[in-house]
Amino acid sequence: MTPMRAHRRRRGAGLACVLAILVAIVGSFAYLAVDFRGLLSEESRRSMAHFVV
Amino acid sequence: MSALAAAQRDPLARRRLGLAISALVVLWPLARLAGIHPATLFEPGNLQVMGTFIAGFLPPSVQPDFLGYLFTATLQTLAMATAGMALAFLIAAPLAFCSTRVLSISAIGPADGQWIGQVARQLARSLMMLLRAVPEVVWALMFVRALGLGPAAGVLALAITYGGMLGKVYSEILEATDARPARALLQSGSGRVAALCFGLLPLAAQELVSYTVYRWECAVRAAVVMGFVGAGGLGQLMDQSLKMLSGGEVSSIALVFFALVTLADAISYALRRVLA
Numbered sequence: 001m002t003p004m005r006a007h008r009r010r011r012g013a014g015l016a017c018v019l020a021i022l023v024a025i026v027g028s029f030a031y032l033a034v035d036f037r038g039l040l041s042e043e044s045r046r047s048m049a050h051f052v053v
Numbered sequence: 054m055s056a057l058a059a060a061q062r063d064p065l066a067r068r069r070l071g072l073a074i075s076a077l078v079v080l081w082p083l084a085r086l087a088g089i090h091p092a093t094l095f096e097p098g099n100l101q102v103m104g105t106f107i108a109g110f111l112p113p114s115v116q117p118d119f120l121g122y123l124f125t126a127t128l129q130t131l132a133m134a135t136a137g138m139a140l141a142f143l144i145a146a147p148l149a150f151c152s153t154r155v156l157s158i159s160a161i162g163p164a165d166g167q168w169i170g171q172v173a174r175q176l177a178r179s180l181m182m183l184l185r186a187v188p189e190v191v192w193a194l195m196f197v198r199a200l201g202l203g204p205a206a207g208v209l210a211l212a213i214t215y216g217g218m219l220g221k222v223y224s225e226i227l228e229a230t231d232a233r234p235a236r237a238l239l240q241s242g243s244g245r246v247a248a249l250c251f252g253l254l255p256l257a258a259q260e261l262v263s264y265t266v267y268r269w270e271c272a273v274r275a276a277v278v279m280g281f282v283g284a285g286g287l288g289q290l291m292d293q294s295l296k297m298l299s300g301g302e303v304s305s306i307a308l309v310f311f312a313l314v315t316l317a318d319a320i321s322y323a324l325r326r327v328l329a
Contacts, residue, residue: 017327025139028132034205044199051195 113308114301122290127309130286133204133279134272137211141272142265144184144216149223151177155232155253156245177220184217193279207284211272222264230257259325266324270317277310287313 038044063069093099150156152174159167189210196206227249235252239245254261280288287306294302 013327017324024135028135028139031128031132032136032204032208034136034208036200036205036209038200038205039196039209047198048195051198 109298109300110304110307112301113305114299115305119302119305123287123305123309126280126285126287126290126306127313129204130273130276130280130288130313133207133276133284133286134211134269136204137208137276138215138265138269138272140208140212141215141219141268144212145181145219145223148177148181148216148220149227150245150249152181152220152224153227153249153253155228155230155235156239156249158239158245178224181217181220181224184213185221186217187214189214189275190279190282193282193284197283202283202285204285207276207279207286210279210284211275214275215268215272219265219268223261226257226260226264227253263325266321270314270321273313273317 094103154174157170157174159170192210192213193206196209200206200209230253232253234256235248238248238252243251276284276286277288277291280286280290281292283289287310291303291306294306
């Protein structure tokens with residue numbers, strides 16, 4: 001295998017890996033369907049403050 | 054023959070032996086003080102108790118209903134670790150960038166407003182210290198109160214604690230990297246981002262990737278522990294099984310946990326090879 005082809009293959013593998021990581025991250029958030037808006041509500045802030053104090 | 058034996062003898066053997074004995078002398082009282090008595094483990098009464106406890110876990114549960122719950126909890130744990138690490142990275146990257154002295158303009162010579170940079174670096178370091186000082190379980194307990202039972206609390210807890218840890222280690226890795234390329238770029242007028250991307254990252258990428266993947270592996274384990282405080286996933290399932298005294302289910306979960314850590318190790322190895 002020529003060095004150029006080896007470099008291309010390596011770059012392709014790296015890009016595929018980065019893409020797989022991005023898909024895993026987006027998939028994780030979609031699967032968990034996490035909603036952080038609850039953090040901003042008055043009641044949740046009060047309960048967190050109660051926990052800290 | 055004796056001359057050969059003398060030549061092959063380790064010249065530091067006495068020093069090493071002395072160090073080992075000193076370590077034993079220091080550690081033995083500490084172990085006693087901490088209440089560590091290894092011999093207790095092998096007493097017949099204790100062995101019997103441990104044997105009965107372990108026998109309660111056999112055979113592992115393979116009921117279809119339970120396996121369905123186990124599969125869902127495993128996915129939830131993996132997703133929690135991955136999402137938590139993604140948010141942790143978003144917290145860590147700017148903090149590490151701020152706190153790395155090699156990337157400061159003052160590192161290449163006297164500059165106006167040098168104290169602003171020092172204050173910003175100190176602030177970033179203090180913030181990272183604060184984030185990682187509180188264990189993730191405590192953060193999870195607090196967020197469970199705000200967001201209710203479920204993975205959202207675990208994701209946030211992981212993001213905050215691991216953000217602090219990643220930021221600190223990223224900064225240290227960048228500081229330990231050969232700074233000459235970054236300094237040359239800064240001296241020739243390039244910006245700090247360019248100095249990071251083209252001066253430091255090419256040299257530090259392997260170590261940064263390796264540490265990030267290792268932290269993801271740790272996050273998988275931490276996600277399990279956080280399930281015990283209501284953050285969902287395998288930990289919550291294990292907590293329920295323990296409360297119901299269902300040993301078979303606990304051993305099935307433990308087996309899945311073992312498989313998960315093995316998988317994380319394999320992925321970590323593959324990623325390090327490809328991304329580095």
